[in-house]
Amino acid sequence: MTTGYFTSVDDVAARLAETGYLASPAVATTVFLADRLGKPLLVEGPAGVGKTELAKAVAEVADARLVRLQCYEGVDESRALYEWNHAKQLLRITAGRDESWDETRTDIFSEEFLLSRPLLTAIRGAQPKVLLIDETDKADVEVEGLLLEVLSDFQVTVPELGTISAERRPFVVLTSNASRELSEALRRRCLFLHIGFPDEELERRIVRLKVPGLDEALAASVVRVVGALRAMDLRKAPSVAETIDWARTLLALGADTLDETVVRDSLGVVLKHQDDVLKASAKLDLDAV
Amino acid sequence: MTARPDHVTDRVTDRVTGLVRALRSHGIRIGTGETVDAAAALAALGLDDRERVREGLAAALLHQESQRAVFDPVFELYFPLGVGGPDGSDTHRKAAGRGADRDGLRDRLADALAADDQALIGQLAVEAVDGFGGYGSSPGSDGWSSHQTLDRLAPETLLARVLAAIRAGSAAQGGEFTERLEADEIRRRIEGFRERVRTEARRRVAERRGAEEIARRAVAPSAERVDFLLAGRAHLDELRRAVHPLARKLATRLAARRRRAAHGSIDLRRTLRGSLSTGGVPMRPVLRRRRPARPELVLLCDVSGSVAGFANFTMLLVQALHDQFSKVRVFAFVNRVDEVTGLLAHGVADPAGLGGRILGEATVTGWHGSSDYGTALGEFAERYLDAVGPRSTVFILGDARTNMSDPNLPALRQISERARQVYWLNPEQRGQWSTGDSAADAYAELVEMRECRNAVQLGGLIARLLPV
Numbered sequence: 001m002t003t004g005y006f007t008s009v010d011d012v013a014a015r016l017a018e019t020g021y022l023a024s025p026a027v028a029t030t031v032f033l034a035d036r037l038g039k040p041l042l043v044e045g046p047a048g049v050g051k052t053e054l055a056k057a058v059a060e061v062a063d064a065r066l067v068r069l070q071c072y073e074g075v076d077e078s079r080a081l082y083e084w085n086h087a088k089q090l091l092r093i094t095a096g097r098d099e100s101w102d103e104t105r106t107d108i109f110s111e112e113f114l115l116s117r118p119l120l121t122a123i124r125g126a127q128p129k130v131l132l133i134d135e136t137d138k139a140d141v142e143v144e145g146l147l148l149e150v151l152s153d154f155q156v157t158v159p160e161l162g163t164i165s166a167e168r169r170p171f172v173v174l175t176s177n178a179s180r181e182l183s184e185a186l187r188r189r190c191l192f193l194h195i196g197f198p199d200e201e202l203e204r205r206i207v208r209l210k211v212p213g214l215d216e217a218l219a220a221s222v223v224r225v226v227g228a229l230r231a232m233d234l235r236k237a238p239s240v241a242e243t244i245d246w247a248r249t250l251l252a253l254g255a256d257t258l259d260e261t262v263v264r265d266s267l268g269v270v271l272k273h274q275d276d277v278l279k280a281s282a283k284l285d286l287d288a289v
Numbered sequence: 290m291t292a293r294p295d296h297v298t299d300r301v302t303d304r305v306t307g308l309v310r311a312l313r314s315h316g317i318r319i320g321t322g323e324t325v326d327a328a329a330a331l332a333a334l335g336l337d338d339r340e341r342v343r344e345g346l347a348a349a350l351l352h353q354e355s356q357r358a359v360f361d362p363v364f365e366l367y368f369p370l371g372v373g374g375p376d377g378s379d380t381h382r383k384a385a386g387r388g389a390d391r392d393g394l395r396d397r398l399a400d401a402l403a404a405d406d407q408a409l410i411g412q413l414a415v416e417a418v419d420g421f422g423g424y425g426s427s428p429g430s431d432g433w434s435s436h437q438t439l440d441r442l443a444p445e446t447l448l449a450r451v452l453a454a455i456r457a458g459s460a461a462q463g464g465e466f467t468e469r470l471e472a473d474e475i476r477r478r479i480e481g482f483r484e485r486v487r488t489e490a491r492r493r494v495a496e497r498r499g500a501e502e503i504a505r506r507a508v509a510p511s512a513e514r515v516d517f518l519l520a521g522r523a524h525l526d527e528l529r530r531a532v533h534p535l536a537r538k539l540a541t542r543l544a545a546r547r548r549r550a551a552h553g554s555i556d557l558r559r560t561l562r563g564s565l566s567t568g569g570v571p572m573r574p575v576l577r578r579r580r581p582a583r584p585e586l587v588l589l590c591d592v593s594g595s596v597a598g599f600a601n602f603t604m605l606l607v608q609a610l611h612d613q614f615s616k617v618r619v620f621a622f623v624n625r626v627d628e629v630t631g632l633l634a635h636g637v638a639d640p641a642g643l644g645g646r647i648l649g650e651a652t653v654t655g656w657h658g659s660s661d662y663g664t665a666l667g668e669f670a671e672r673y674l675d676a677v678g679p680r681s682t683v684f685i686l687g688d689a690r691t692n693m694s695d696p697n698l699p700a701l702r703q704i705s706e707r708a709r710q711v712y713w714l715n716p717e718q719r720g721q722w723s724t725g726d727s728a729a730d731a732y733a734e735l736v737e738m739r740e741c742r743n744a745v746q747l748g749g750l751i752a753r754l755l756p757v
Contacts, residue, residue: 029344
């Protein structure tokens with residue numbers, strides 16, 4: 001049942017931190033449970049809080065191969081699961097002109113002509129793997145049906161070959177920005193983790209880790225201002241990615257402290273809508289931009 | 290699935306099942322599989338670290354972030370931080386406040402807030418409830434009140450002191466810019482303290498009355514399930530934030546339905562006629578021509594005080610859905626009708642002020658301020674009937690309380706004859722329809738009236754009632 005990558009919650013936190021992923025207690029606990037219970041992990045949350053990064057970090061820590069299925073509208077079975085290599089099949093048929101039909105037919109539907117797509121790849125083989133199904137909400141509803149078999153029993157049925165079961169369970173991470181509601185059936189098969197904005201202390205550590213040259217006091221101010229922005233009910237609240245971008249910008253600008261001018265000039269790095277910039281400027285008492 | 294892991298004791302199993310029952314009673318759907326997962330999670334995590342237990346159970350039992358608002362308080366009741374008062378005993382101080390040192394506690398709280406020491410703030414919340422929250426003296430009529438605690442302690446008045454303490458401490462650093470954030474930060478910390486006091490009081494009460502009853506009664510439902518008519522300010526804000534996610538969900542559902550419908554069906558009559566040249570063998574199937582799909586929508590909203598929250602939310606939702614309709618027109622009324630479609634378009638930037646702007650800029654009231662459906666419907670039928678056509682779906686929003694005036698049924702009949710369909714969404718409980726001055730049942734005979742009391746219901750209704 002278990003994937004067996006981790007021994008305890010502390011182990012998760014410590015080893016993820018080594019790769020540069022600072023996990024909140026919620027993240028560490030859920031990752032450990034997903035590993036221990038052998039269940040897929042459904043990660044939701046705003047863009048830019050490190051959902052995809054989490055899968056990458058787990059793969060790195062576990063020394064596992066990362067198999068990624070990027071979902072988009074129109075992704076289908078042949079992109080997600082497997083496909084028959086038609087060109088090769090045709091070659092095989094033309095090469096064997098003299099054979100009887102029975103010989104040819106049984107032949108061209110064998111492993112050799114099967115093109116493994118991410119879901120099948122993640123299941124086959126004995127090496128440890130992390131399967132990342134990214135932006136699951138972007139895929140059509142039909143794809144969720146495909147996922148159900150894979151995620152509950154870790155097997156894939158190819159009509160011509162039969163059922164292929166996992167020799168070794170992959171660690172599965174599904175991410176979603178909740179732009180479409182995922183089906184109840186899919187949710188039931190997963191452990192649920194919502195990654196929100198980190199608390200102040202954690203975010204400060206993340207910024208210090210990702211932007212090493214930044215002065216500690218400045219990092220703290222950046223995090224505080226971002227926290228204030230998040231409390232403002234904006235159209236797009238700044239995410240951790242934006243905090244880091246901002247910190248990098250400030251470093252590049254050579255700013256030592258946050259003052260009115262610096263904030264006003266660089267607010268566009270953090271906020272992505274003009275409405276938000278205006279609103280934030282008003283609330284922060286910046287002079288008209 | 291295997292049976293319950295051995296090392297989870299019966300007591301813990303009871304807690305988990307109790308927790309699940311309480312969550313279910315709040316409308317969170319949890320299957321047996323998830324309950325088993327929860328127990329397995331506890332077995333894997335152990336019970337030493339309460340935060341881990343909380344996160345583990347949430348991961349196993351919940352499916353959506355919005356459920357967290359219900360989960361957290363219920364969790365506090367079933368897995369309480371401690372038992373009894375801060376020293377472990379259930380010392381119920383009858384004359385609460387007399388034994389406790391109010392000023393001393395306030396001093397310590399101010400220091401803790403200034404230092405943002407969360408552990409200490411939590412401990413002080415426990416002390417505060419113990420010292421100031423108890424009321425009553427005889428068993429059965431006594432209890433713990435967060436309201437009373439907060440009233441006596443008045444933590445919000447500490448703001449200036451905390452601010453001064455922080456400024457004094459950080460004078461040397463002189464981070465001028467971040468100073469302007471401090472007041473808001475401290476307000477948030479104080480709100481955090483208040484929330485902890487509420488949690489603590491609930492826990493103490495639960496000890497006396499049993500967690501199950503408190504979980505059922507005292508835990509607030511999530512914003513989406515709050516009754517429109519009962520929603521307070523905080524809930525309305527939360528509801529407004531829920532508009533866009535809800536609209537997005539609805540949009541995908543409507544778009545999917547439209548896509549499916551676009552496959553079309555075979556027009557048998559035309560297929561057969563076309564088959565004459567092939568001797569009656571239908572070689573070429575002819576698909577039924579589809580009518581233009583996007584519905585036109587007309588909203589007619591009562592914006593009088595009693596139902597304004599409901600109307601505002603619905604208007605914002607429809608506005609957010611605008612690309613799903615070929616045309617949306619919104620009319621607001623109290624006792625006079627005015628078109629507010631334009632106001633709503635500007636309202637996207639500032640949804641909070643929408644209601645005020647409608648009342649301020651549109652002529653929705655005449656000579657008095659209470660709603661009058663008869664006059665409003667009549668005026669609509671007279672002035673804006675051309676907004677309604679054979680392709681439009683009309684939603685009327687309101688509680689149908691006419692304040693004893695004439696319901697003007699002919700006007701509604703006139704509207705419903707012109708429209709493709711008319712639905713009346715009523716935020717009142719069905720049991721209250723046609724009590725007092727409500728003309729609900731009279732209207733319901735003419736047009737279909739549905740009960741619509743919270744955001745979840747509204748979303749479902751809009752998805753179901755709209756034509757493809």
